[in-house]
Amino acid sequence: MELLYKGKTKDVYKLDGGNVLLKFKDDVTGENGVFDPGANQVGLTIEGMGKSGLRMTKYFFEKLMEKGIPTHYVNTDLDNVSMTVKSATAFGKGLEVICRYRAVGSFLKRYGAYCEEGQALDAFVEVTLKDDKRNDPPISQDALNQLGLLTNEEYETLETLTKDVSSIVKDELAAKGLELYDIKLEFGRNSETGEIMLIDEISGGNMRVYKDGKSIVPLDLEKLFLD
Missing domain, CATH: 3.30.200.20 (Phosphorylase Kinase; domain 1)
Structure with missing residues (x-):
């Protein structure tokens, strides 16, 4: 290989x-x-x-x-x-899409003057550039369009898919008494068809999950969810 x-x-x-x-x-x-x-x-x-x-x-x-x-x-x-x-194929050098149900992590750091930790959010979607040197900066729909990374139509598809995927994950976790606070997803274009599709992984390593108000580390999450 x-x-x-x-x-x-x-x-x-x-x-x-x-x-x-x-x-x-x-x-x-x-x-x-x-x-x-x-x-x-x-x-x-x-x-x-x-x-x-x-x-x-x-x-x-x-x-x-x-x-x-x-x-x-x-x-x-x-x-x-x-x-x-x-x-x-990636969008530019890669995008990450976060769907947030609670105000934690970088969302809280940025907007903490206007919200409380753990405050409920309505499936808030934000896109960040995969750029370690610039600390994965958030980017708006308009900027994605003007920089040639995503058309407005493609952005709408990305946002819809993000909410659909996140909702399914959230419901699956809830069935086991677990609450999804946020999840980080990645998308790309199918190299053959050009269709936007979910890529990478969906695991404890790219989401924050709580049980009874306490954060669950990834390895424990898998055991709680699948065993």
């Missing part, structure tokens, strides 16, 4: 036939040894986190496929902690 990219939490390989292999790692994002799905650096390594994230990702992507949500998912290999996906 040809190594395409070494990421923070996954390595990416090119497969024969045009698909791509994602190899999950035990690293998670954070700062000073504390998990933070919004951080742009590896903060700690949790043994078993790669397989844990893959198990949740498999569950959610298969659920989304049942509901007709376009994704890059093909199949998973839990023994090798890897997932085969369709090839995708």
Whole structure:
């Protein structure tokens, strides 16, 4: 396999036939040894986190496929902690889309003068550029359009898909007594068809989840949710 990219939490390989292999790692994002799905650096390594994230990702992507949500998912290999996906092209150098149900994390840091920690939000969607040097700056619909990253129509598709995916994840977690505070998603264009589709993963490593008012770390979340 040809190594395409070494990421923070996954390595990416090119497969024969045009698909791509994602190899999950035990690293998670954070700062000073504390998990933070919004951080742009590896903060700690949790043994078993790669397989844990893959198990949740498999569950959610298969659920989304049942509901007709376009994704890059093909199949998973839990023994090798890897997932085969369709090839995708990024928007520019990559975008991250966050759907927020509670005021925490970077939202609270920016807007704390106007809200309280944990304040309810109505599926607030924001887009950030994947740019470690500039701390993943938020970007508006108009800026995305003027910079040639997304047309206004594509932005509307992205926002709708984000809310649809996040709502499904939120409801699935709620059925287990867990509350989704926010979730970070990634999208790309199908390299063959150009269709906008969900890419990357859906796991404890890219969401904040609480139970009885207490934050659940990713590895514990997978156990609570799937066991």
